[in-house]
Amino acid sequence: MADNFKTIKCPACQKEMHKIFIPSEGINIDICLDGCGGIYFDNREFKYFDEQDENIDEIIKAIEGKEFIKVDESLPRTCPVCGARMVKNFASIKKEVQIDECYSCGGKFLDHDELTKIRKQYATEEDRSADTMAYLYDTVGVKLKALDAERERLAQSRSWLKRFFDHLVGMDSKI
Ligand SMILES: [Zn+2]
Numbered sequence: 194m195a196d197n198f199k200t201i202k203c204p205a206c207q208k209e210m211h212k213i214f215i216p217s218e219g220i221n222i223d224i225c226l227d228g229c230g231g232i233y234f235d236n237r238e239f240k241y242f243d244e245q246d247e248n249i250d251e252i253i254k255a256i257e258g259k260e261f262i263k264v265d266e267s268l269p270r271t272c273p274v275c276g277a278r279m280v281k282n283f284a285s286i287k288k289e290v291q292i293d294e295c296y297s298c299g300g301k302f303l304d305h306d307e308l309t310k311i312r313k314q315y316a317t318e319e320d321r322s323a324d325t326m327a328y329l330y331d332t333v334g335v336k337l338k339a340l341d342a343e344r345e346r347l348a349q350s351r352s353w354l355k356r357f358f359d360h361l362v363g364m365d366s367k368i
């Protein structure tokens with residue numbers, strides 16, 4: 194994983210972002226302190242901050258009491274580190290908060306307030322995994338059931354066709 198060291202421009206409002214050092218993880222994250230309050234996480238950094246039991250004191254300290262400009266969160270964004278077009282994805286299977294992700298370098302951009310919203314969803318990494326597993330089980334389970342029904346339907350029409358052909362052959366032999 195590469196923590197980027199150069200100053201990057203906010204993908205939402207184009208202001209220069211500030212590097213905030215997180216001692217517990219030994220990494221820097223980029224926050225748009227002079228603009229929209231958005232936060233950029235390099236590849237894999239985000240997982241250290243997305244649940245309630247993880248410490249974000251440094252981030253809170255940095256943004257506390259500041260006024261941030263409003264940005265249109267629906268606009269497409271370009272990754273400030275590698276220049277690729279970012280993709281909007283839901284932060285979790287709860288589908289409540291959409292964040293911008295860079296599939297090229299793995300960076301993630303969160304608009305102001307999104308971090309707090311995302312952290313409210315799960316207390317711990319275990320809760321998140323359990324919820325994801327339950328969701329997968331539900332969707333995959335439903336799909337498997339549909340497949341079974343389809344297989345059953347095919348088997349039935351096949352046996353109907355077979356009877357039909359047997360019938361034809363029977364007719365044929367009678368001629
Ligand atoms: Zn910004």
Ligand SMILES: [Zn+2]
Nearest residue numbers: 272275295298
């Ligand atoms: Zn990127």
